Amino acid sequence: MSKESELSRRKFLQLAGLGGAALCLGIFPSLSAAKVILPETAFAGSVEMNSWIIINTSGKITLVDHRAEMGQGSYHSVPQIIAEELEVDLSQIEVIFAQGSTKYGSQITGGSSTIRASYKNLLKLSATAREMLRQAAANSWKVPVNECVARSGNIVHEKSGRKMHYGELVLAASQLPAPEKVTLKQRSEYKIIGKPLKRIDTPLKTNGAAVFGLDKRLPGMMFASVERNPRLRGKVTSFDDTAARKIKGVRDVIKISMKVYDTQREGVAVIADNSWAALQGRKALKVVWDDSGFEHISTKKVYEKHHELLMSEEGLPAKEQGAVNVEAGANRKKIDSVYHTPYQSHLAMEPINCIAHYKKDKIEIWGPIQAPDWIQKDIAKEFSMDPKNVVVNMTFLGGGFGRKAFTDYPNEAVAISKKINAPVQVIWSREDDAVQGPFRPGVSYRGESIIENGKLTDLKFRMVGQNIKHWSDKKRGIANENTTEGFMEPYFKSIKNIKFSDIPFETPVPVLWWRSVYASTNGFAYESFMDEIAHQMNMDPLEFRRIHMDNERTRKLIDRLKEVSGWKNNAQDKGYGIAITECFDSTVGQVVKVSKRKEGGVKIDKVWAVIDCGWYVNPDIIEAQVEGSILMALGAATMDAQTFTDGIADKANFHSYKLPRIYDIPPLEVHIMENKEDAGGVGEPGLPPFAPALANAVFDLTGKRIRTLPFDLLKV
Known part of the structure; x- marks a missing residue:
């Protein structure tokens, strides 16, 4: 090792607070495959890694987490992955946040990407550390490595009863080459992954030890x-x-x-x-x-312009198949509907x-x-x-x-x-946070379809709203790349002619991602319109989706949703609505049941959600994220929206920008599909299907079709 490399390694260890010696492993994502490497290799070759597992001579295990923890659970889920293949107890892992650096790859905690983008590398990383420790022990004892077992932070030679904890082996292990290939466990062998373990950050957040931005001095x-x-x-x-x-x-x-x-x-x-x-x-x-x-916008004028453009412009093509023709004619019944979704402030609890x-x-x-x-x-x-x-x-x-x-x-x-x-x-004050933006863009949609001889043959959607990318990269003349986000891909197999287009629209209001991005608005329009089509075809909305999504994985989700919700059982004086959306490699279906209030209006009796996120870590965290998404969607659908008058945002705090209170929350039931598919996102996909499922339930109960958000449940 060169002197320069040695100094770099020492500096790294000092910065990590680990003293002088440790086994440090990271992932370098090469063009061919992710490779596990030691810091000596990294520093000598100027290679930067995007994950670290560090074990020092005391046996302390430190995970350098390159993603943020904002309530979604990465602070717990990533260590839960590491603990499984490393064969340690979760309590043995300390988590520290990485500093911002391109060396970690993407550090954006968004797009529900933390687990789905890194879980395979994390499994390989921890399994590699385990195998190096096993080999170091085998070398020390001069026994075959297959006689050495990793267990609770120790390597055990079962034949002789000898045992060494990881800290005793790190010096020897750090001198070994990282193996190119390691065998990972089958899911049936997991002891930690897939279990509803209590989150390790909960005590920190309840005893005041967790340092948030406002706490730092x-x-x-x-x-x-x-x-x-x-x-x-x-x-x-x-x-x-x-x-x-x-x-x-x-x-x-x-x-x-x-x-x-x-x-x-x-x-x-x-x-x-x-x-x-x-x-x-x-x-x-x-x-x-x-x-x-510059223009001093008002909400009324924004949506008037939206409507005008939807009626007069074709827009930029986003995705198309077949030859779409939405002209009515003999045996060709046309449905034509317009939907409006509002601007939203983010309003996280921490300004x-x-x-x-x-x-x-x-x-x-x-x-x-x-x-x-x-x-x-x-x-x-x-x-x-x-x-x-x-x-x-x-x-x-x-x-x-x-x-x-x-x-x-x-x-x-x-x-x-x-x-x-x-x-x-x-x-920033709460008022700053609410009115200064950037905001989720308000988006409007026009859906047109043709039912010919009892079959859905043509489907056309146009959306009009601000394109977030127009603010960041200034590319014009290209359709919003998220135009179809949230729309179920299996529909493209069952409907012959489909066209999506995006009508450019700009205002001085800065816009930005909001939980589930465009799926949060797309989902409402697309799944509400599919419900309208189902009713025009005299089909049960759940069966309509089952028939038009010729995909085994999706059909299993629909069957599960039907089973857990008791779809339309005891439906007297009840309204049932369904919606299914997909984003960030996960599919979520929801059923909402509503009934009439004696005092007038509608109340939500229960919400059932089924998520197919493929490989997953902690069911409790998934349940919490889906529930949180539903509550955020409930507020956006029935309570809150940001509006503008004379260029100024109207709603500055919670007295005017209403959010769900505990008494507004209906019973929620979340179910997770079990399969062997790759991991999908969890933090956001639970939001898009709620608003259309609720609106569809209101229609089923009252015959009133909700096409503009937000709406007041008490005034339906």
């Missing part, structure tokens, strides 16, 4: 609260900070600019010794804004916040960061810094939903730190 840190233009694109004409500077603890008031995509959002930052002074100083500011030069410390040769960031590698890259570019000198540290996130993967709030924190020459924590 640095020596000499200042606090900042920023008054930003409520119309998002306006400029600061002038400001009066006389009253603000009189607030005890306020140190300075400065004009600041935050990058939002390729625009600059101006504001006035109040710098103080503590967060209370910063917030009070901001309230005392008087700012004059220049709001000229946006970020700490930054700008130095001449280094920038360091701490906070609830959902995509640390993206932040590292963006900050390096914007502040002309070598990416290696931009350090992004993740804390726990109090929810994210896509919002905390964006680059604006770290960018603003760095800009303020640079101006005041000190570390600073920028805190």
Whole structure:
């Protein structure tokens, strides 16, 4: 080993807090296959790895988790995978968050990708460590390796009764080459994976040990609260900070600019010794804004324009098969419906916040960061810094939903730190979080279909709404790549002629991913329309889907959904609705049962959900994620939406932006399909089918078709 490599390895171990010696393994994703390598190999060949398992001489096992923990369970699920093949107890694994770096591959905690993108590598990584430890023990005892068994953090030679814990073997194991191939367990052999184990982060979050962004403190840190233009694109004409500077603890008031995509959002930052002074100083500011030069939108006009475009424009082709003809004629019955879905704020329980410390040769960031590698890259570019000198540290996130993967709030924190020459924590109020965006785009749809001689022959969908990618890469003339997201792929086999298109539409409102992205809006339109078609064909909606999804895996899910929900059993005075959507390699079907309230309106009696996510880790976490998705969908379908008047977001806090309370939550039942398929996502796929299933249930009960969200259950 070269001196340079040795120093690099030592530095790594010191940074990981492991002392001088350890067995360290990582995954390098080559073009041909993922390869497990030792740090010596990595440092000598300038190869960077995207996962680490580290075992030191005391037997302590450290997992460097390259993804964020924002409630979805990666902090627990990844160690649960590692513990299985490494043959250790879950309690033996300590988790630390990785810093933002391209060396880990993608670090974005989004697209429900943490497990499905990495579980095979994680299994291989931990099995490789196990086999190296077994070999080290076999060499020490001079016995065949097949006589050595890994068990609870020890290697045992059963014939002689000898035993060594992993810490005693790491030095010898680290000198061995990592085996090219290892044998992984069959699912039937799992002891830990697939079990509803209690989450290891729960105690941290209940005893106060977990560090969220707002908990982090640095020596000499200042606090900042920023008054930003409520119309998002306006400029600061002038400001009066006389009253603000009189607030005890306020140190300075400065004009600041935050990058939002390729625009600059101006504001006035109040710098103080503590967060209370910063917030009070901001309230005392008087700012004059220049709001000229851009459209001041209103929600009513947005949807009027949507409707106009749906009636007049064909849009950009997204996906098409056959020769679609939606003209009515002899024996050709046409259905033509329009659906509207609203803008949404993200409103995670932990509002946006970020700490930054700008130095001449280094920038360091701490906070609830959902995509640390993206932040590292963006900050390096914007502040002309070598990416290696931009350090992004993740804390726990109090929810994210896509919002905390964006680059604006770290960018603003760095800009303020640079101006005041000190570390600073920028805190957003709940109102800032609600009205400043970016938002989930409001999207409208037109569905057209032809039923000819009792058969669905032609299906056409047009969508109109802001394309998130138009903000990030500015590509025009290309259909939204997510136009068919949420639509069940098996439909393409049973329906001869299908066409999807996207009608471009833009406003000054910045838009961003929101849990399940476009599937959250697509699913409502597409599965509501399929329900309309089923009723026009005089078919049971569940059987309609079963017949039109000629796919064994999907049919099994439908059969399970029918079984657990008792579909249409005891249906007197009850309404049943079904919807099935797929996104991020998982399919979720839901049945909603509703009934009439004596006081008027409709109440939800129960929701059944069946998820097919293939290979999975922890059923309790899956159940929690599906339940959380349903509750978020319930709010978006029946309570909350962001609206705009004269260019300003109307709803700034929970008094106006309603979210489900505990008394709004119906009984929920979640079931997981068992199969040998690859892992799919879990954190998001449970959201899209709820709104259409609910709307379809309302129609089944009342005959009223819901085509615009949100709607009030008490007024149906």
